[in-house]
Amino acid sequence: MSQVTLSIRYLRDEQMLLHQGGLYWLSIDQVGDAEVLGRQFLGALEKVRSATLVCCAQDPKQLVAKLDKRLGPVELRLFEVTEADIRLALTSLPLELNRAAVARGSPIVLILPVVSWQGFEILHLQRWCENMAIWLRQRACTLLVLCHGQAPKLHADLIRLNERLSGLAQLYRRDGGIRYQLNYWHSYLGVCSTQEFELDAQPDGFGLTQIERSNPQPTRIEDQRLYLTLRSVLEGAPPLSQQWHLFENYDDLFFEASRVRAATVIVGVTSNLQVEALAQQLYDLRERCGSSLKIIVRELASCLRYRDERLLLSCGANITVPHGTSLAYFFSLVDSVQGQIWRHSRTIDFKALLERLRPPVERGVLSPHRFIATLDQVYDGAAGEVSHQLLKLQPRNDLSIEQYIDQINLRRFGDIACVLDGALYLFLFACRADGVAPALRKICRLPWNNLFSECQFFSGVDGLPRQAFLDAQNTPVSVYLAATTTDAGSVSNSQQHAYAPQRTTLPVTEYCP
Incomplete structure (x- = not known):
């Protein structure tokens, strides 16, 4: 038998x-x-x-009318199945092919719409x-099913x-391609699996694009067209297609996401108190599913700091979408990550990463010695996930230390200063x-800039005059900041260092009737 391709x-x-x-099937x-x-x-x-063409719900003569007369088999037998008879014809297809006296060893093409399979359970x-595979082996025929429509x-x-x-x-x-x-795919040459190619369409058929021919062909996974998303992320909008699956809670979403390898997983966040737990889940998901998975975090309320974004990205997210992004533009961002490979290191230790991204439990004005010691702690453990800013501010000549210090309010843990x-x-x-x-x-x-x-x-x-910091005397008590307020959720253990109330008695200096 000659090769069929x-x-x-x-x-x-x-x-x-x-x-x-x-038996080969193309969707x-x-x-x-x-x-x-x-x-x-x-x-x-x-x-x-000799070959056989079976068309369901369409005229086979119109299909072959565009076929070059110089090409194809000497004998091409055409059969048409009406829309009303498709299910019956599929059920009894081996018998129908016997009745049609299909030549032994001949290829068969079956073209039909995907709705033909409605009601067919697994x-x-x-x-x-x-049944078809048995009949094909007995007759040494090859069947190519071309099923059109999304299912x-x-x-x-x-x-x-x-x-x-x-x-x-x-x-x-997709995306214009x-x-x-x-x-x-089984053939005489072996078995191929999980590959994807970009094609060009020409009048005489399909072929690999020039870029595809010049680059190595990447391995792909069959679930990359799936979208698994938290329902609240879509703001009440319905699923865009059958490939979109909506979930009411994180547990169901992450359970399903743990079973895919290249799908798009979309989660939402409403508070920075969720960030560390969400980062752990993304880290575990990325460890299990690999780098082909696309993970998108949408900010449903204005809550993510720069440190939070970097933590999520380092733990597995491909992109974070800021609060206020319109739904239409959000879908554009979802499309933009398709085909991406997550490039962050997969050898990081989550606990060590979390410690690096947690701010030191210090804030306000410190002594020079304590200031430099805190900086050493931060920079010694840094691995490039976030950037910090170290500044030297020269006060105007007409201001004393107490005057410009009194105008400064450092509320975040990790924001520190010294004189x-x-x-x-x-x-x-x-x-x-x-x-x-x-x-x-x-x-x-x-x-x-007025100060x-x-x-x-x-x-x-390393750019600081270290010895000057180590030799400096302690900053006068009068210039320390009493940071009485903090941003909510800045550090998880902030309550351990909160101020405790103390009882005091105020003298009465004048009579109050």
């Missing part, structure tokens, strides 16, 4: 050859693409061969595949029937360079 240009033989007696989103691929397959058959579908559940069932099918693949359009996803040689050294934990100016506006009660004449940046603790 899909004839997709530049695809390797082991990825498109069909063996004798095999194709658009009917037009199914027709093009059907003609491409028929056109590649040698002229000495066991019914399994029996159909088994994620049907395709998921077919993946489980890998012992009954000889090959399974998908052809769909044509994707051919090969789930598994050395009349200058204010300020450290901002987990702060980007573009966040310095907004931070200074919050820290200073007056405009900061200070110069601002100098240091890249790290």
Whole structure:
């Protein structure tokens, strides 16, 4: 028997050859693409061969009318099944092919819409595949099923029937391109699985794109078109397609997400108190599912700090979507992460990462010695997940230390300062360079440039005059800040260092009637 092939240009033989007696299934989103691929397959058959084309709910003559007369088998037998008779024809297909006297050893093409399989449960579908496989082996025929329309559940069932099918693949359009996803494929040359290719569409059929031919072909996973999302993230909007699965709670979402490998998982966050627990879940999910999984965190209320974002990204998120992003633009961001591979290190220790990203339990004005010791603690354990800002602020000449210190309010844990040689050294934990100016506006009660004449940046603790800090006398008690308020949720153990109330008696200086 001569070779039978899909004839997709530049695809390797082991990825498109069909063996004798095999049952191959291609799920194709658009009917037009199914027709093009059907003609491409028929056109590649040698002229000495006889072939059979069965079309359900469409005229086979119209399909082959565009086939080059110089191509294809010498004899091409055409059969049409009406829409009303499709289910009956599928159930009795081996008998119908016997009645049609299909030639032994000939290839058969079956083109039908996906709605034809409505009502076929997994066991019914399994029996159909088994019966067809037996008939094909007995007659040494090869059957290619081109099923057009979207049916994620049907395709998921077919993946489980890998012992009954000889090959399974998908052809769909996305982001302006044509994707051919090969789930598994048996041929005389061996077995291929979990690969995806980008195709070009030409009048005579499909072929690999120039970029695809020049680059190594990546391994793909069959669930990459699935979207698993928390229902609240969509703001009441319905699922965009059958590939979208909505969940009411995190437990169900993460349970299902733990079973996929390249799907898109979308979660929401409403408070920074959720961040560390969510980061642990993302870390575990990424460890289990690998780097092809796409994880998106949407901020449902304005709550994520820079440190929180970096923690989530380091633990597995591909992207965080800020609060206030419109739903339409959110969907655009979801599309933008498709095909991404998570590139962060997968060898990090979660507890060590959490400790690095937790601010020191210090705030306000410290002594120079304590200030430099705190900086050593932060920078010695840093691994690049977040950036910090270290500044030297030179006060204006007409201000005393007490005057400009009184205008500064450091509330966050990790934001510390000290006075050395009349200058204010300020450290901002987990702060980007573009966040310095907004931070200074919050820290200073007056405009900061009215208090200070110069601002100098240091890249790290090594740029400081260390010996001067170690030799400096303690800062006078009068310039220490009594930080009486903190941002909620800044550190988990902040209550251990909260101020305790003390009883006191106030003298009465005048009579109150």
